[in-house]
Amino acid sequence: MLATYSCLTHNARAQATRTWISGVGDDANPCSRTAPCKTFAGAISKTVAHGEINVMDPGGFGGVTITKSITFDGQGTMASILVTGSPCITINAGDTDVVTLRNLSINGLQDHTTPATYGIRILRAGVVRIENCVIFGGTTNGINFQSTSPNAALYVQKCHIYGFDGAGIFIHSLADAKVVVTDSEIEQCAIGIQAHAGSNTMIRTSLITQNNGAGVDVGAGASVTLEGAQVSQNGTGIASAGDVTLSDSTVTGQTGAGLSTSAGGSILTYHNNKIFGNHPDGNPTGSMPLR
Template identity: 45%
Template sequence: MKKLSDLKAVLGVVALALGGLASTPATAQATRTWVSGVGDDANPCSRTAPCRTFAGAISKTAAGGEISVLDPGGFGAVTITKSITIDGGGIVGSILAANTNGIIVNGANVVVNLRNLAINGGGTTTGNGIRIIQAGTVTIDNVSITGHVGTGTNGRGIAIETSTAIVRVSIVNSHIANMGNHGIHSNPSAGLVFLAIDDVDISDGAASAIHLVQNTSATISSSLLTGNFNGAGLTNERASNVATISNSVLTNNSIGVSNGGPGQAAVTLLYGNFISRNTSQGLLIGGGGISSFGNNAIRGNAGNETPTPPSLGLQ
């Protein structure tokens, strides 16, 4: 009888322990987390116990929260599926993305802010700097992307490949260089991309600095598009696109602006730009039209330098 009572007592203790475990709430995600070059992803990602990688920190950061960088370091590639801010602050957080995508954004309607980051492809042929598959709004501010040298679907600085109704992408105060493919490539399969580019330097690439394939309304201002030797400063491809370029420099590319193609009436508007020393043509109008406000300097190119006659009410 004593053995039976002892067994019941032990079982009761076990049941209480298991019940306590079942009722213990999961650790809440923090609204602000930190990464450090000497951190550990087993840590809670607090300021005093930071994580080592962005991927480690994002799993412990609440939707709408922020990951901050404490000190210089390489913090690894990351896939973002929720609204979040990743900010290198005054440190500039680094991502070495050899043979992979540096950052993937793939969350329906998410709001993502990427600030003060450097993404280096390391001269490898697979992957892109930033690839946007699903999103609501993506802001890229003071981000440097270099060294993805692949071709095809690889080697792009920023690739926009969305399929939802409206996606807004803003790229400001950023640098894209030495890419094997386009610097910025917008090719949504459906929906519409509103793309704003301001104070961006895209240089020394093997394709176009900016390539708008379809379903994109782009505003490009105060930017330098130069040295893209096999492509254009801007390629505006299909009839579903409208692009405005203002106060920008497009030099030493193969073509300054390439617009449309057979049966594709893309529209490009020019205001206050300097388009010079492009080795094939200043302006290439394959379809649609390139309309000028009459205050662009289009000189010293190897070929066509004449915009379409004023249209759409332009003078």
């Protein structure tokens, strides 16, 4: 018993609250600033839960699976994660864990013979924050949010997502989920943002453009609010079988309809929107009064 306790205590002490990785590091190192590790996967086991992994210089730091609360920060370097044949980042943490990914370049190597599948695949977590990241090139979805955690939340801020064969952001939670996308660009995917039942999504001051299908695709049982968004030059602008509210937004230049509803879906307009230059523009199903 004493030997077991001693071993557990030693392992806890071996983990640091802040670790470091470098393009010239070594995963055999302790991941300190003076002896950094080489990859995120190498550093995560040496970082305590709720700790932070910082990047010292530019480099390719490999794919990783995250199983606890942690922050990855590539401040000043836009640390690169290049992966083929699998997700670049998988998050499979606890129901109350908080994961933050900041200042990262996540490259699925789209033109490789075996490109990555997902940019970021979220299977389980309480809160995931993705900030100032570039996520591009893969065979499925850029951000795949399918958390089984109750009341899970995803926050995407100042991100650029492009070049995926599926959706830029795919939302299909098994429990009530909240998603907020702010100041981001999503382009050149099969679908821009795709929301399914059980999700409540806010898209604020973001650009969704040049996606082959719908810019925003809302399934039955899903709710999406667009505020100050621009949806342009997609196949369809907004396709709704769920509930959409449109405020202070522009929908223009689609090759197909600007607004489209099906299966009892709704698109309600609020305040000032510009819907023009689509084929056809389509009509909202109603409006909400100013209060």
